[in-house]
Amino acid sequence: MAGAGELTAGAVALQRFGLGPKPGQGEAFRAQIRERLLAEIAAGGVAQPEGVPFSGTVEIGKALFAFEDHEKREREARRIAAVTPAQDGQQGMQMAEAEPQAQPAGQQSQTAPAKPPNEPALPYRTYREEVKARVDLALAAETGFGERLVMFWSNHFCVGATKSNIGRIMAGAYEREAIRPHVFGRFEDMLIAAESHPAMLDFLDNRQSVGPNSPAGRRRGRGLNENLAREIMELHTLGVSGGYAQADVTNLARIITGWTVVGREGVLGFPGSFAFNAGLHEPGVTSLLGRSYDQPGRAQGVAALTDLARHPATAQFIATKLARHFVADVPPRALVDKLAGLFRQSGGDLPSVYRALIEDDTAWRAPATKIRSPQEFLLASYRALGRKPDFGQIIGPVGVMGQPFWQPSGPNGYADSNAAWASAEGLKTRVDVAAGWGRQAAGSVADPRVLADDILGPLLSPETKQAVARAESKPQALALLLMSPEFQRR
């Protein structure tokens, strides 16, 4: 039998490491949550979302190019049709020009209010299905620990779904192909998978980067784009104070020239998939962080990334981010050092690091200070309410709360601190969102007081219990439960 302290710690852990309990699940889990988490690590692997429109990059590339060709023909036809009547020529031209300007597909109904809303274009439709499938999986998960790790790594190696059609249509596939297979694997495998995925090569511009002395560089006068190289070191491996200089950034950019996306002609492989294009690659030996890389072709980049993955600064950087994410904005130093040590000793074996985190008592018993991110809040709320949102019910709330799926404002991903999420405006928006969820769920939840007991268990304070009990309505009681400090913090 677990004691009261153990039960409280278990209740916090359900929220800290997972996505929060579902009705009826809490009591059984709280007493043995640690064993369950360790068993998940031992089993390894995370599930893949089901019901997505394309199995992967190869299918997407084919569909995307067909879509873009079709769009181009349509635009051309509209332009010609608009120019033909002489008196309307001027206006027609303007409309034809305005069309391609990336109108977010979700807003199409606003531009044409008289007509029924159009079916959104293929990239957005795909994005929508991918988001829905991902959320369904997170709602179905037992503890949600694996899904939390997916969210963590997906944010660490983030891509953006708003930059381009490729980004939008591939954001989900990127997570499925580059992140999920390696969440319980080795860091360097995830690193190489992420940096060589078309979505990343597009997001951080490496697909366009050309070695100045490569055949293409000499012929066309194109050159380097150092965006991806910089973020690999700053954001993905060493961290900004990891000891690299501008020359290292430029040299890593040289090393990964040729890592690109196959074009619509499919010369180097399936259109839209990753390819190493030797014609773009900067030839010769290049040094990085004092080490020389003389490998030919793609192997040069793989060697450089492997060394970056094994660099001690990377271990420290990843350990700090993991501890900050799960435990506290300012994580215990000893815990970070312990995780970093394990990361180094195990060669970046992620399950070893997770195991140390779960087994560590400071990680286990630290007070619940971190506020849930908007995505965690959405998932925990729908789990607690026992409901399934449709796409609009997902994308609306996380959008207004500032964390839409795969759309961070920069390559550093979403913030991971209370300063970002527990702001005045952020909290006010949460109240608005929670009020909406309370109204939605009022018909399906029998008794908010029972649900509060069930979901929060030993964490439920007398004050929250009373606030829920005295609410003027069932929707309000549910909103109070979701907005209570015990539910918000983990």
Next chain:
Amino acid sequence: MTAPHDDDDCERMTPSRRAVLGAAGALFAWSFVPTFAYAAAGSRDPRFLLVILRGALDGLSAVPPIGDPDYAGLREGIALAKDGPEAALPLDGFFYLHPAMPNLARLYRQGQATIVHAAATGYRERSHFDGQDVLESGQPGAGMTRSGWLNRLIANLPAGEGVSRKGILGVGVVPPLVVRGDAPVLGWAPPRMARAGSDLTMRLADLYGQRDPALARALAEAMETEGLAQRRGMAGERKGGGGPDSADGMRRIAEGAAGLVGADDGPRIAALAFEGWDTHANEGGAKGRLANLLGGLDGAFAAFEQGLAPVWKDTVVMVATEFGRTAAVNGTTGTDHGTGTVAFLVGGGVKGGRVVADWPGLKPEQLYQNRDLKPTTDIRAVAKGVVSELFGLSGPVLAEKVFPETGGLKPVPGLVV
């Protein structure tokens, strides 16, 4: 307005440009005494809005030095020209303004806009996130504090002072670091969802009061702004629209901030952020990606001018970015992370119609690390100059509390009317 000059040698700067810069630097050795600032603070009710451009604005495209003989060669493919169908807008004959910014050009001609060129904070690396941290924290380096310099500015105004009592507005669901800290922060974002009933909010305020002081404080601040927005008739605004990286979003954010800051009982200081300036590829010239963003910023200037009309004469809008971009175009018709860039000062309170620049030149040896526009004016000195004259903070407070370790960095004087 400064006279044209077509030399890249800063020894031959125009007199007015030299005078402005000299005062900031070596020509005047005495320490800055803001006696006039206290007088000014007593006689006016100033407004200060800081706009942060996240992603590093390309200053050489926003305010191209077309008079510099090396400019066009570096900017092959995206260079702007002083004549032709898409000509840049003339400023002083040496510097021009991007053609997507006609409002700013008009404000400049009206003496209500100053452009600071070859400017940067003290940060000399090229990480966006550290660069923004330095710009917003006001610290000499990144990761040194969790409070922003605007918050410390308010916190160090005399007790009971109206400006500090009214708090500071941080626009956005996630408030910018520059406003975070101990002084009260009001939050606001363009409304996109039905508001919860006030009864629920009151009950939560009560619960947080008993259980969670940090959440209680945040909610109280949110309720205060909500009340203000309602009194300003802003509650029923249309929902939806673009984000802070679109022209539509920038205008709506600017309109909202102007509405709140323009209120009699509203905050006097606000910070907001526009995004999307990281133009590594296909940056564009007179048209294109950067042009769209600059057009959005230009629309925001118009929205500020309109929304703050009654107090415009006492308003300064400062626009700053974390650093600039490479002087040369990169291999993908864009620019990579650089150093020196531009800052804008706009408003009826600005002594404008000037480009403030100690121009370093664009020859390889004149560039910072042979690569970036060399910064010759510290953005912190500009900010110190503006806020000391607007709010009457003393030199030592500015140099120790607001921008720590900047005792050697004199505020640029004479920026404010």
